[in-house]
Amino acid sequence: MQIRRTVSMATMTSIAKFALAVSLLCCSSTLLAQTTAPRQVAKSAGARSSSSVPDLSGNWLIGPGSPSFDANDPAGKNAQQLPMTPWAREKFNAAKPPFGDRGTFDKPNDPVQEYCDPPGLTRLYGYPWQFTIVQTPAYVYILFEYYHEWRLVTMNQPHPKDVDSTWLGDSVGKYEGDALIIDTVGLNDKSWLDNVGHPHSDALHLIERIRRASHDLLQIDMTFDDPKAYTKSWTTQRTFKLSSDPMGETMCSLSENEDFQKNIMDRTVSGAPAK
Amino acid sequence: MEKRLFLASTLALVVLAAASPSFAHHGTAGYDMSKTITLTGTVAKYEWSNPHITLLLDAKDEKGQMQRWSLELSAPLLMKRFGWSSTTMKPGDQIVAEAHPSRNGAPVGISGTATFLLKFVVNGTELPHT
Secondary structure (H helix, E strand, O other): OOOOOEOOHHHHHHHHHHHHHHHHHOOOOOOOOOEOOOOOOOOOOOOOOOOOOOOOOOEEEEOOOOOOOOOOOOOOOOHHHOOEOHHHHHHHHHOOOOOOOOOOOOOOOOHHHHHOOOOOOOHHHHOOOOEEEEEOOOEEEEEEOEOOOEEEEEEOOOOOOOOOOEOOOEEEEEEEOOEEEEEEEOEOOOOOOOOOOOOOOOOOEEEEEEEEEEOOEEEEEEEEEOOOOEOOOEEEEEEEEEEOOOOOOEOOOHHHHHHHHHHHHOHHHHOOOOO | OOOOOOEEOOOOOOOOOOOOOOOOOOOOOOEOOOOOEEEEEEEEEEEOOOOOOEEEEEEEOOOOOEEEEEEEOOOHHHHHHHOOOOOOOOOOOEEEEEEEEEOOOOOEEEOEOOOOEOOEEEOOEEOOOO
16 A cells, blocks of 8 residues: 655655654654655645545635634634533633634733643644644644644554543544545633634543645534533534745744744733733 | 834725634734824834733824834734744834724724734835735
């Protein structure tokens, strides 16, 4: 079995430490066949192989994007309209996000901005940085430029019986037709679902359906089933464009965030002089 | 050479594409995105760092008073994709910079996000912008 794949040396340089090290740690089988190209990342063929494994490779960039995951309110102008439980409503009301109609520069309490907390599983799809998908028979890795986060998806296996709550949870995957289906449980409740402060609980069960809608377009349909936070399950869709830029670095640094907050954001509130 | 520093405030209505919200690390709640000003002055500091590049420049306000402005740009990786680098400018360089000013009147502005980058001229050379 061989899946045709074109990944540049630049991409490999960016992801090698993640993918190869993690592969070894997880006793994964080796990465599938790859070829090299000049620094510009070659756009992959996007073709289905005879093995019925869809090729999702490539560097994917959000576009044009929107701060809210509510499909009926992508700009976050009525972010309160999702069917939240009282528990979730209280968390939502306490959130002071930097985006949407409730967006503020005055002491926002976005955990990512304030503490460099991990953005959380779905919010990673809400930023204007690229991610890349590395498929192996046993595992799928999703590597994000944003803070160099990476996700591990165990293929064709059930969830463990006792799953500890973590930032990214436990993800298992399988292929259905042209899509990769990822099922995730075991999340903690510390992150937001999106950039306007929609909360989730540790009971969140997330299903992602990832497919190549066309050669240059990746489509992710998400279903949120979280009875502790929402009175009914809901869905949203994100699309991403194939990018020719190599993967790069963007980090979260508390000291850099502090400088930025002081020199820029606080000044738009207090008017204090720059130093 | 005598340095003539002046602030030319040009107000221009900017109709932002509704489908392309300017977002990255935060929104634009602190800025008046309907206004664009042009600052002419000298670079005091150019900080190539996360979460956004910060540019400090000295320019005169409408009353002729020298002001130190803080301008926010996009993240380093995204600015690199626009064609900028950590050596694009340095303290002492002469600069003409466009910005959307803060709502509260403080000398703070935003000149670029993931989706737009306003016009900059450094030592007579125009930089890549959208």
